[in-house]
Amino acid sequence: MKKKIIIGNWKMNPATVSEAKVIVAGIKRTALKLSKVTVALCPPYIYFSDALKAAGKGKLAIGVQDIFHEQAGSYTGEVSPAMVKNAGGTYAIVGHSERRRLGESDSIIAKKVSAGLSAGLTVVLCIGEHTRDDHGVYLAFIHEQLMGALSKVSKKFLKHLIIAYEPVWAIGRSDKDAITPRLLHEMVLYIRKVLSDEYGEDIGRHIPVLYGGSVFVNNAKEFLSEGMADGLLIGRESLKPVEFSTILKIAHEVRV
Numbered sequence: 671m672k673k674k675i676i677i678g679n680w681k682m683n684p685a686t687v688s689e690a691k692v693i694v695a696g697i698k699r700t701a702l703k704l705s706k707v708t709v710a711l712c713p714p715y716i717y718f719s720d721a722l723k724a725a726g727k728g729k730l731a732i733g734v735q736d737i738f739h740e741q742a743g744s745y746t747g748e749v750s751p752a753m754v755k756n757a758g759g760t761y762a763i764v765g766h767s768e769r770r771r772l773g774e775s776d777s778i779i780a781k782k783v784s785a786g787l788s789a790g791l792t793v794v795l796c797i798g799e800h801t802r803d804d805h806g807v808y809l810a811f812i813h814e815q816l817m818g819a820l821s822k823v824s825k826k827f828l829k830h831l832i833i834a835y836e837p838v839w840a841i842g843r844s845d846k847d848a849i850t851p852r853l854l855h856e857m858v859l860y861i862r863k864v865l866s867d868e869y870g871e872d873i874g875r876h877i878p879v880l881y882g883g884s885v886f887v888n889n890a891k892e893f894l895s896e897g898m899a900d901g902l903l904i905g906r907e908s909l910k911p912v913e914f915s916t917i918l919k920i921a922h923e924v925r926v
């Protein structure tokens with residue numbers, strides 16, 4: 671049984687560093703006790719080092735929500751994967767749909783995935799269709815996003831890759847609007863097939879595939895059990911220590 675991976679994406683929240691520290695401290699208490707879950711929080715850059723201090727050494731990893739695709743140089747406002755790594759970060763989300771909406775293209779995402787992995791970060795690559803249709807167009811879309819993003823990655827780095835399947839239509843909604851476990855399971859199998867066809871079955875089986883999009887305490891379990899996701903990428907609920915900690919316990923207990 672693989673350890674479940676639960677990642678919190680804080681997006682552009684909270685408003686103050688003291689709130690950020692309280693959230694990390696609240697989550698840390700539970701994260702430290704659970705041996706069957708890997709937990710990472712991705713706060714905004716400005717809280718990164720405080721979050722790292724509050725997390726302390728050990729079980730609660732701190733990551734970032736984006737990285738640039740070069741390691742150093744004249745790129746005003748950007749943060750490189752090497753900087754994140756050197757500062758103690760371990761995870762980097764890349765290609766979130768909210769960044770794609772701001773104009774990030776598949777080719778930029780491909781460079782970021784490659785730069786993040788080469789710098790030694792675990793890259794959480796987000797993919798997801800905008801809508802569903804009856805003819806499988808969304809599957810072709812997922813195939814293209816996935817292979818496009820991995821087009822610059824050498825095979826030896828794939829062990830540090832995580833895929834987060836986040837259908838855009840399910841992000842930031844209510845629990846009733848999230849995907850059904852059955853549809854999620856189908857998609858997890860599809861993503862694994864695409865990866866296996868490209869890189870071989872062993873790699874296809876081992877790359878973790880997470881689900882993200884309106885995950886709450888009351889639906890987390892079904893994504894991990896019937897949905898067969900290897901973990902969750904959680905937005906809003908990752909800012910609430912009590913709820914997020916409950917989800918961590920659910921992930922710790924799930925038997926799949």
Ligand code: PGA
Pocket residue numbers: 679836840841842843882883884885903904905906907
């Ligand atoms: P949500 O966000 O959990 O608030 O829907 C998920 C995400 O965008 O990663």
